[in-house]
Amino acid sequence: xxxxxxxxxxxxxxxRDWDQFHTPANLAKSISIEANExxxxxxxxxxxxxxxxxxxxxxxxxxxxxxxLDKLNLDEDEIVMDKMGRNETKYPVAKAxxxxxxxxxL
Amino acid sequence: xxxxxxxxxxxxxxxRDWDQFHTPANLAKSISIEANExxxxxxxxxxxxxxxxxxxxxxxxxxxxxxxLDKLNLDEDEIVMDKMGRNETKYPVAKAxxxxxxxxxL
Amino acid sequence: xxxxxxxxxxxxxxxRDWDQFHTPANLAKSISIEANExxxxxxxxxxxxxxxxxxxxxxxxxxxxxxxLDKLNLDEDEIVMDKMGRNETKYPVAKAxxxxxxxxxL
Amino acid sequence: xxxxxxxxxxxxxxxRDWDQFHTPANLAKSISIEANExxxxxxxxxxxxxxxxxxxxxxxxxxxxxxxLDKLNLDEDEIVMDKMGRNETKYPVAKAxxxxxxxxxL
Numbered sequence: 001x002x003x004x005x006x007x008x009x010x011x012x013x014x015x016r017d018w019d020q021f022h023t024p025a026n027l028a029k030s031i032s033i034e035a036n037e038x039x040x041x042x043x044x045x046x047x048x049x050x051x052x053x054x055x056x057x058x059x060x061x062x063x064x065x066x067x068x069l070d071k072l073n074l075d076e077d078e079i080v081m082d083k084m085g086r087n088e089t090k091y092p093v094a095k096a097x098x099x100x101x102x103x104x105x106l
Numbered sequence: 107x108x109x110x111x112x113x114x115x116x117x118x119x120x121x122r123d124w125d126q127f128h129t130p131a132n133l134a135k136s137i138s139i140e141a142n143e144x145x146x147x148x149x150x151x152x153x154x155x156x157x158x159x160x161x162x163x164x165x166x167x168x169x170x171x172x173x174x175l176d177k178l179n180l181d182e183d184e185i186v187m188d189k190m191g192r193n194e195t196k197y198p199v200a201k202a203x204x205x206x207x208x209x210x211x212l
Numbered sequence: 213x214x215x216x217x218x219x220x221x222x223x224x225x226x227x228r229d230w231d232q233f234h235t236p237a238n239l240a241k242s243i244s245i246e247a248n249e250x251x252x253x254x255x256x257x258x259x260x261x262x263x264x265x266x267x268x269x270x271x272x273x274x275x276x277x278x279x280x281l282d283k284l285n286l287d288e289d290e291i292v293m294d295k296m297g298r299n300e301t302k303y304p305v306a307k308a309x310x311x312x313x314x315x316x317x318l
Numbered sequence: 319x320x321x322x323x324x325x326x327x328x329x330x331x332x333x334r335d336w337d338q339f340h341t342p343a344n345l346a347k348s349i350s351i352e353a354n355e356x357x358x359x360x361x362x363x364x365x366x367x368x369x370x371x372x373x374x375x376x377x378x379x380x381x382x383x384x385x386x387l388d389k390l391n392l393d394e395d396e397i398v399m400d401k402m403g404r405n406e407t408k409y410p411v412a413k414a415x416x417x418x419x420x421x422x423x424l
Binding site for chain 3: 319320322323326327330333334335336338339341342343344346347349350353354356357359360364365367369372373374376377378379380381383386387390392394395397398399400401402404405406409411414415416417418
């Protein structure tokens, strides 16, 4: 996310004095709630979805993720790089290739 | 997210030949599933949580969001900027300041 | 749900002194968390799922729903009958038949 | 749930010819979506919620759970009793009493 985008998200919260509602727990709930508005785009069909609607709901998920990163002073690249390292170990190419099973079932 | 981080996520999927499982609907389900593993960090307490665990689960949400952006050829900054524009209209500062009500209830 | 089943759920909570954790908000989080463990049974395929696993996760959702009914002193049949009345109005047969659109889009 | 309530749910689906949309995967998505509308009642506060709204959203979760039980020909009491048996083993009273930790962390 560009700095300009991050700044716009932060200003939105500040201007409304909403930081008081942004506890980590409330933001985790919010991410799940928005993730399910995104899921609703695919509720009755996996293939017949409205891209404009998907964009809006995915954006909402990303905004709350940014709020949580900010709240906990986390660096997005750092936590994702760390997790990708773990994922690479949990899902070795030799076993996971072309296989959607969970790591404990490879 | 830095290009290097994005590239690592893409390579992870390619190396495992997992693009076949990454339909938009499956990725939307995955975002919700990971959002709820994040929520589980706060299941019984809003204040007593394990930051290391939160980092991992938030990273998982962000990785699947990146997968969905890629799948639908979306630009993260573009969709977030568009949505922030709508949010700014839905929640005018004068009405929303210090108020956590939903826009249809301001 | 039979009285015997309800009693077993209640006794489980009492024996462990877990009522203190069962705030309505925590139970709502728990219902979502278990609903997503259920959803995980269908993460990568809509048709290739493990029924034994589905049964367990659906049971977990139902148990937390019962906990929330108890916590708020709600009667399951009463709230479902009330909601079905609303649903019947929102989705008139003439418009909704064979149509999966949301009520505001019929 | 009383037979009369179950029958009303079944008739609602039949009258609208909606059984075609009720695949197990779509119902699992629906349970998660409704669970998150329930969670939204507690998004910004754990204590200041609208009981009338909670009732409606909890009812929606229960209706989709009933749809899934029906779809897979499951007996609610049987799957809940089975799961409670497992829960009693996973969370022995001696270890779990007054403790909200997960079973793998008791």
